[in-house]
Amino acid sequence: MKAEQAPWQKLGFKLKLGLRARDEADWLPHDDLFDDHSARDSQLAYKAQLLGDRHDEVFAALPGSEPAGREVLAMVRTHLQQFHDASLPDLPADADLHPLDAAARLVPEDLLLLEPRRRANGGTGGDFDWYLVAASLCFPAHWVLAEKMNKPLAAIHAPVPDYRERLETPMDRFFTNMKIGPISSRMNWSLQLGDELFSPHRSTRKAAMGDLANEDMCLRMENQTLRKLPETGLVLFTIRTHMVPMIRWQSTPGAIAALVDMLDQMSEAARNYKGAHLYRDALQQFLINS
Incomplete structure (x- = not known):
């Protein structure tokens, strides 16, 4: 039987x-x-803590985003009740709570809303730019919410190597042409030291081989979905974060070697963006000593 591949x-x-x-x-x-059976409850508890103690860092919304937020809240509640038979937790008794904020307290996912704004001169990706207008982002993977608010997709992804050349037009076109009803999903992965979910800034510490053996080097997976809201036409972007120590794959044939090879194949810009220079040598040393 073929061994399961690493993500x-x-x-x-x-x-x-x-x-x-x-x-x-x-x-x-x-x-x-x-299969971490405690992850959901621990993430919900951590979100509640962050929304209480660091609210301005993890939640932001522009005026006028409330109707879309109400749509999201209704959709999340309906989904949980219909498919997960969930008893919904009590929400803070705060009349001023934004509905997207309320929705985000019900699920581990981060929830972000993007609004279409017509371009003055059109463009190759269509007639609209899509702006981030509201977000509950408790578990950022090395980006700061305040720096991205009220910016279009192109500006949000400006630090991503090759985004402008390879993805800007397809992404804008996909958002504009998205139909109401279908849900699109994708997975994303990155490496980090430690298992801190609230990580707006990447650690600059270079990993040592012991970090892998001691479960301090982690794989961070993002389960992302996109769907267009039927009433307001905004796009809802959800991010479910999963964290697991890299040592999980020490016995998977070829997995760590494939990762080292992958890091070596990246362009210099991609290596810097992914933080590959922080992890590559430790992974290589682990291979040598295994």
């Missing part, structure tokens, strides 16, 4: 949309990707 072997590292259709029942999965 980076399945997904690769090249920049692409990589979208797949997803059924409504699987929109917001209940279970953890790596």
Whole structure:
């Protein structure tokens, strides 16, 4: 029987949309990707803490985003009740709570809303730019919410190597042409030291071989979905984050070697963006000593 591949072997590292259709029942999965049965409850508790203690860092919304937020809240509640038989937690008794904020407290996913604005001169990606107008982002993977608010997709992804050349036009076109009803999904992966979910800034510490053996080097997976809201026409972007120590794949034939090779194949810009220079030598040393 063929050994199961590690996520980076399945997904690769090249920049692409990589979208797949997803059924409504699987929109917001209940279970953890790596079978950590405590992950959901611990993430919900951590979100509640962050929304209480660091609200301005993890939630932002522009005026006028409330109707779309109400749509999301209704959709999330309906989904949980219909597909997960969920008893919904009590929400803070705060009349001023934005509905997207309320929705985000019900699920581990981060929830982001993007609004279409007509371009003055059109463009290759269509007649609209899509702006981030509201977000509950408790588990950022090395980006700061305040720096991305009220910016279009192109500006949001400006730090991503080759985004402008390879993905800007397809992404804008996909958002504009998205139909109401279908759900699109994709997976994303990155490496980080430690298992901190709230990571707006990447650690600059260079990994040592012991970090891998001691479960301090982690694989961070993002299960992302996109869908267009039927009433307001905004796009809802959801991110479910899963974290697991890299040592999980020490016995998977060729997995760590494939990752080292993958990091070596990246362009210098991609290596810097992914933080590959922080992890590559430790992974190579682990291979030598295994």
